[in-house]
Amino acid sequence: MYRRRIVAAAGLMVGIATLAVAQSPVAQKPAAKATSTKVSDIPRTADGKPDLSGVFSNAQSIPIQRPANLGEKEFYTPEELAANAARQRQAAEVGVHYDTSQFGLGAGQAKYAATLRTSVIVGPEGRLPALTPEAAKIQSQRRAVTAEHQWDGPETRPLAERCITWGFEGPPMMPVGYNSDLEIVQGTGYVAIVQEMIHDTRVIPTDGRPFSGAKVPQWMGESRGHWDGDTLVVETTNYNPRIAIQGTPISDALKVTERFSRLDANTILYRFTVDDPKTWVKPWSGEYTMTKIDSPLYEYACHEGNYGMQNNLSGARATEKAAAAKKK
């Protein structure tokens, strides 16, 4: 019964993908430096700016990093895309451990924007650049500490398990495994972005004001926005260096630039560049399309319902106790 649902869901996904591919070629290839996307049918606020408001899914059917075997191939052909989807469908039929689709969290149940890209990260490499020697050292040090102390207490558990940050809020905002949804509420002088996981809200001033200069790092950094034609450009600095982006610890030098361009009533093109010279040897960029969804955001009360932390730590203590008793 589950298999049929997965097949149906995957088939639906292919259907949505091929339909969208057929109908909206704009979403497939990147607009080269599209600063003048003066699309006339996009919603606008009273001051003439594009209205980014809405509830969107940024779920993606493509990985963040390009599969190594694809080399410099940045785009699939429509035929290759269909063949991939068929292959994914077959793979999904082989044994399901958790049927997340019964909770509406199945991979085939999210709304995906169609794309012919082979990865979110753009460019000939399509992968994260190499780490600086210093960053590589920090990463291996952190891993060593974690390996030895991972069950000591809450502080050595991952930030997501502690419900402090989910790890995909960034910025840059990255697709989440499920509930990869966000709400944008645009008002005079501000754009607020709420990401469902974990109800983190960025309230971004859009009047071009400078950074506050406050030496108080923020988990999601400090963002400042301005309009460049019809594109909202958001720059973020002043990150809390305890976070990681794509599993990589970042430094206080991190600066991220995002570009939001409303393509039509249902889609926003989201482009970003990550620049942390202390961590990666060069900046890296990505892009994807967010697609409007019909449901509202739901409250993800992660910390309030965090039985996982309780259970993990008490389980670790019980394991230790049992091991100690065995030794006697």
Next chain:
Amino acid sequence: MRVRSWMGVALPVIAYLLLVAMPGLGQSSSVYKAPRTPDGRPDLSGIWQAMTEANWNLEAHPAAPAAVIANGAMFAIPPGAGVVEGGEIPYLPEARKKQQENFASRQKLDPENKCYMGGVPRSTYMPYPFQIVQNPRKILFAYEFAGAVRSVNMGAPTDPPADSWMGWSNGKWEGDTLVIDVKGLNDQTWFDRAGNFHSDALHVVERYTPRSPDTLNYEATIEDPKTFSRPWKISMPLYRRVEKDAHLMEFKCVEFSEEFLYGHLRRGAPQGK
């Protein structure tokens, strides 16, 4: 010369008539009219904060020691004149007993101490700022404490899909007042640090009315037939944060609650809790 002297008498008389004897025509109107958004509504956007002792106790209360007396005067309870209209919260008798039990164990039970979201209306008057971002279809409330957030639907009302900490908010305008109807609140939040509580039947109706360029009047009517004998109301002003480049900061307090919640589960902690 003759004209000027005539005007010297007439003008003050006319001014008197306009400003005093015929109210409503001059500047002495007592109803403040806030600047408008492009769609003609009062603009409530900005960063606001309550300045009351409501988060310690909604009801009138004297100064008192901290819940943990050894913590000293920093954590003592300041006196408050109360924000409940009529003075007392009209608990059902059994519920008042529960509130008193809550108060006695507040150090252990108060969800604020666990960095749980404050719910409605407590999030409004916790001593931290919140920001309103407003457009015709949605009004967003972003709170600093625990990163709580509420997206108020300004279109046709919808029903809550499930209970939540921050509830499900439908809003509409009544003249210059933003009226928000909040349902779907779970029973996990408190109203304050004094153990004032509610059930999952809680229904809150809030009213936000501009009273001056930098203040709002805030009222909340609280209804919960499982806990109170009748609906009751709280009210207080909200003050705009007017400092240069005022902005919300993150008060992600989860890590500060972990010792409290999980300390007994640390490696090496005394077992048998």
